[in-house]
Amino acid sequence: MVALAVFMTNLDLWIVNVAFDDLTHSFPGSSLAHVSWVLNAYAVTLGALLVVAGRAGDRYGHRRVFLVGTAVFTLASLACALAPTLDVLIGARVVQAAGAALQLPSSLALLVAGVEVGDRVRATRAWAAVGGIAAATGPVLGGLLVEASWRWVFLVNLPIGVLGVVAGRRVLPHPQAHPRTALPDPVAAVLAVLGIGSLVAGLLQGPAWGWTSAGTLTLFALALVSSAVVVRRCLTQPVPLVEPSLVRARGFARANAALFVFSIAFAIMLVSNALWCQQVWGYGPLLTGLAMVPGPALVPITTIASRRLVERVGPGALATVGSLLFGLGFVWRATVSSIEPNYLVDLLPAMVIGGIGVGLALGTLMAAGTTSLPTASAATGSALLNASRQVASGVGVAVLVTILTSWSPPSAPDAYRASWWVAAGLSLAAAVGAAFLHASHRSGQVAVREVHLARAR
The missing domain is CATH 1.20.1250.20 (MFS general substrate transporter like domains)
Incomplete structure (x- = not known):
């Protein structure tokens, strides 16, 4: 069940790339920069939340966090498939990335907890190989799905996600939670999303707005200030987002x-x-x-x-x-x-x-x-x-x-x-x-x- 769910989230990274061109035609009037947020929103959110989500698994229990993450990812996939507008799709991708962030770090912890000590190296290698299998099958599967509609790229996650939650509640192990584990600085995590998102937005809007326009310069300034505050908080907080x-x-x-x-x-x-x-x-x-x-x-x-x-x-x-x-x-x-x-x-x-x-x-x-x-x-x-x-x-x-x-x-x-x-x-x-x-x-x-x-x- 763990490997299947991880395959689902890894597969999503590959099949959406094949759907990129179809998305540009499905939302007439949307620029290439606007459509690219379907990819960027997912990547930025996932990257900024991975560390916090991993610690959340330690604190609240990896089984609970994994099941919540799988459920969130599955429901967000349905929202992506039904999205009536591009902005709704981008918002659903943010939620989908949050679910993936909860799921991925806890998946390895559950896999290790569910096998004998002597089999852990083999299990870890198998977990890592899932990404390679998804990479090899993703483009072809994505192509097949997009031939019907880009919406099937997200609908394909539903049966896998539902199976993962239902079966996972029965078969997943119960590694001990550590309630006293402190979560990394959540303010820094939010600022990291803001800073990275502002940088990406500045790069995307620069050609349309002008590189010296007030809007572009504001985005770059916001990215710089947010990054500086994140660095300062990492140096001063008792449980920083990134340990110095x-x-x-x-x-x-x-x-x-x-x-x-x-x-x-x-x-x-x-x-x-x-x-x-x-x-x-x-x-x-x-x-x-x-x-x-x-x-x-x-x-x-x-x-x-x-x-x-x-x-x-x-x-x-x-x-x-x-x-x-x-x-x-x-x-x-x-x-x-x-x-x-x-x-x-x-x-x-x-x-x-x-x-x-x-x-x-x-x-x-x-x-x-x-x-x-x-x-x-x-x-x-x-x-x-x-x-x-x-x-x-x-x-x-x-x-x-x-x-x-x-x-x-x-x-x-x-x-x-x-x-x-x-x-x-x-x-x-x-x-x-x-x-x-x-x-x-x-x-x-x-x-x-x-x-x-x-x-x-």
């Missing part, structure tokens, strides 16, 4: 920075490929989904095949190579792409190169960040890394839409090529950041020891 000790662990900070930049490029890749296939090549949703399968399918295969390689060359070297390969996929598209459909020469090689790159880099950066922390902080660090990925996804979609809408005519082929060059540059930046992971390995261990000593005092 995590930032002082240089291995974690560097891995998180590289992951953030890499994830911006990753979001650009996902949405740009789906839009290119449908808007430039004229593919239907199903053909678009099939065209996107090779890249996601190679990610789990590459990740598993390279698990011994990381021990030989180190996480820094492997993540650097992966980031460079990912960037090479963008360079290929920017130089080879043609408005005439030529999948075997244009998109397929880029998907293969990029999929291998993601398989080498993404999991390695996540693991490098988590393992650089003391055991007591690993869960919080993992939540922060996943939150960083979600926030970066929102920024990536905003960057792509900004580039596409800044061109004339909108979404011209040259605009896509410009976005791929930007993504290639981001991939190179991630590679540079990953290269420092090897150099920071020993210093990261020193930082971990310092955290231990600080806690002992």
Whole structure:
């Protein structure tokens, strides 16, 4: 039941990308920037609430929080499917993301609690593999559903969600709750949503309003002020949203920075490929989904095949190579792409190169960040890394839409090529950041020891 529910929330990240073009036609008069909030609202909300939701599971019980999260996600999916307007759809996506945030951290805790100690490593790997399965099946399933209507992208969640809640009440274990567990600063979490949302809104509205207009500058100022207040509260609150000790662990900070930049490029890749296939090549949703399968399918295969390689060359070297390969996929598209459909020469090689790159880099950066922390902080660090990925996804979609809408005519082929060059540059930046992971390995261990000593005092 846990794996099925997690599959549902991971699947949602992939199938909505295929529905993006159909959404732009379903709400006439809505700009590309407005429609992009269907993706951005989900990513920003999920990223900002993951840490708080994880601690809520510790405090109120992971079983209770997981079931509530699944119910909220399912009901919000129904609201998305029935949404009469784009604004209602975006609002429902915010609620859907809140449900996913409650569900995801508690799902792993329940899975670990429900198996024998000797089987926990295997169970954890299976939990992680669910994301890979969703990535491989999501584009095709999304294409099939969108052929009928984009509303089916959300309706498909209903039977899974209902089954998860009904069966979960009977079979899920009851891990002990810890009522005295303090929740992270909720004010900082709200301000984080406000700050990130303002940044994304500023990027999206800049081309339409003007980069020096009062509205755009106000959004950027709001993002800056909100971020500053979040940082200050993290330094002064007894239970901060982000523990300062995590930032002082240089291995974690560097891995998180590289992951953030890499994830911006990753979001650009996902949405740009789906839009290119449908808007430039004229593919239907199903053909678009099939065209996107090779890249996601190679990610789990590459990740598993390279698990011994990381021990030989180190996480820094492997993540650097992966980031460079990912960037090479963008360079290929920017130089080879043609408005005439030529999948075997244009998109397929880029998907293969990029999929291998993601398989080498993404999991390695996540693991490098988590393992650089003391055991007591690993869960919080993992939540922060996943939150960083979600926030970066929102920024990536905003960057792509900004580039596409800044061109004339909108979404011209040259605009896509410009976005791929930007993504290639981001991939190179991630590679540079990953290269420092090897150099920071020993210093990261020193930082971990310092955290231990600080806690002992």
